[in-house]
Amino acid sequence: MTSVVWFRRDLRTRDHPALLAADKDALALFVLDKRLTEPSGAARLAFLYRCLRDLNEQLDDRLLVVSGDPVEVVPRIAKQVDATSVHVSADYAPYGHTRDQQVEAALGDIDFVRSGSPYAVAPGRVTKPDGTPYKVFTPFSRAWADHGWRGPADTDASILDWIEPPGRSRIPQDPPGVPELPDAGEAAALGAWEKFRDERVEDYPENRNRPDRPGTSWMSPYLRWGCVHPRTLLDDLTPGPYRNELVWREFYADVLWHKPDSARRNLDRRFDKIELDDDRDAFDAWCQGVTGFPIVDAGMRQLLELGWMHNRVRMIVASFLVKDLHLPWWWGARHFMKHLVDGDLASNQHNWQWAAGSGTDAAPYFRVFNPTTQGEKFDPNGDYVRRFVPELRGVTGKRVHKPWEIDGLDYPEPIVDHAHEREVALARYAAVKN
DNA sequence: TTTTGAGTTGTTCGA
DNA sequence: GTCGAACAACTCAAA
Numbered sequence: 001m002t003s004v005v006w007f008r009r010d011l012r013t014r015d016h017p018a019l020l021a022a023d024k025d026a027l028a029l030f031v032l033d034k035r036l037t038e039p040s041g042a043a044r045l046a047f048l049y050r051c052l053r054d055l056n057e058q059l060d061d062r063l064l065v066v067s068g069d070p071v072e073v074v075p076r077i078a079k080q081v082d083a084t085s086v087h088v089s090a091d092y093a094p095y096g097h098t099r100d101q102q103v104e105a106a107l108g109d110i111d112f113v114r115s116g117s118p119y120a121v122a123p124g125r126v127t128k129p130d131g132t133p134y135k136v137f138t139p140f141s142r143a144w145a146d147h148g149w150r151g152p153a154d155t156d157a158s159i160l161d162w163i164e165p166p167g168r169s170r171i172p173q174d175p176p177g178v179p180e181l182p183d184a185g186e187a188a189a190l191g192a193w194e195k196f197r198d199e200r201v202e203d204y205p206e207n208r209n210r211p212d213r214p215g216t217s218w219m220s221p222y223l224r225w226g227c228v229h230p231r232t233l234l235d236d237l238t239p240g241p242y243r244n245e246l247v248w249r250e251f252y253a254d255v256l257w258h259k260p261d262s263a264r265r266n267l268d269r270r271f272d273k274i275e276l277d278d279d280r281d282a283f284d285a286w287c288q289g290v291t292g293f294p295i296v297d298a299g300m301r302q303l304l305e306l307g308w309m310h311n312r313v314r315m316i317v318a319s320f321l322v323k324d325l326h327l328p329w330w331w332g333a334r335h336f337m338k339h340l341v342d343g344d345l346a347s348n349q350h351n352w353q354w355a356a357g358s359g360t361d362a363a364p365y366f367r368v369f370n371p372t373t374q375g376e377k378f379d380p381n382g383d384y385v386r387r388f389v390p391e392l393r394g395v396t397g398k399r400v401h402k403p404w405e406i407d408g409l410d411y412p413e414p415i416v417d418h419a420h421e422r423e424v425a426l427a428r429y430a431a432v433k434n
Numbered sequence: 435t436t437t438t439g440a441g442t443t444g445t446t447c448g449a
Numbered sequence: 450g451t452c453g454a455a456c457a458a459c460t461c462a463a464a
Contacts, residue, residue, distance in 0.1 A: 135461065370444080
């Protein structure tokens, strides 16, 4: 008997329950879906392709990569190799969930088997005693911890006999304009994890908010594509700030599972009425990193340069878009998803909704980040700004956060008056409340 | 059913 | 420069 193992966001061979569930003779398949590739920028695509090449190597060059619509491709390939079952890790995001139902229907007599998920605890499993979902992180995290999770599954590529693909496999070349990226694939993920675990996780609480230091784990791209499963990380961790970041990932996946609409629209629908602006020029300035606020511009340029942005800076630029420019959070969310190598729908959209105040655990409406204060606080020497904003490299120390006080710089004036826009934002938020 | 305590990440102002 | 209080009220979770 033959199985198809259809890889999606589980591009690894270790700790992979779907491999255990498949028949010994298996075809490894990945489908390049336009829904995934078309909205993606060069960095995101290149990281995906490199993960696929790494996986292909582990599978003795037998990963079949096909472009097309999975609803057509998966049944066709499964029939071609005479498979009796198709094995996947379950997808809980809105598009993937619907797509899987359609694939399952199109497969007819061929079994569609979901084993495991990208989460330690699958979305929907942690509920209040009355069966309804949590809407606040802290109680969710307690219930999540009480629920517990299985240890890693013992798998590797060799537990299956990967069969020769019936057609020609083609992993695309990297697109042009790819920035410098972290090493892709499973071995790189495990290596990066061990380094963080052994050298940096201890100092994570004090370093995590410092974009000028290598204080974060950098695990998000690997978690996004499933090069490593969060179980592997959790196995090494005790409760603490870093583990909590993984729980946030699980929480937002749970929230999105219960409210698939929240990927596109306000979770708290009262915010549908908030007054928004429509200034394309301001949005472009934000995207390009020429707002005249150094920490904002450094972050936005880091995103374009590396396909990644430090989390503290993500909050700062998000607050700026939403509360200084008064633009819709989903404009920013789409830009992030296009460029971030770690862009994950649930985490991305809900972190944006948090910044906008429309999400779970809405921030107090008066919490408006001051981009200058944030810069001085979290990039105290200005090293982060100077790294990504070359025009400011001649400015020493933290003065770099107030370039408008320095004459003769070739750097934009602030596009808004923060103190004024803060008042505007507060007034608009107050209006929504009433 | 009612009550109580708590809720990721901030800023400003005045002492 | 540092520190504490004010900034509001509301929803959620659990007792």
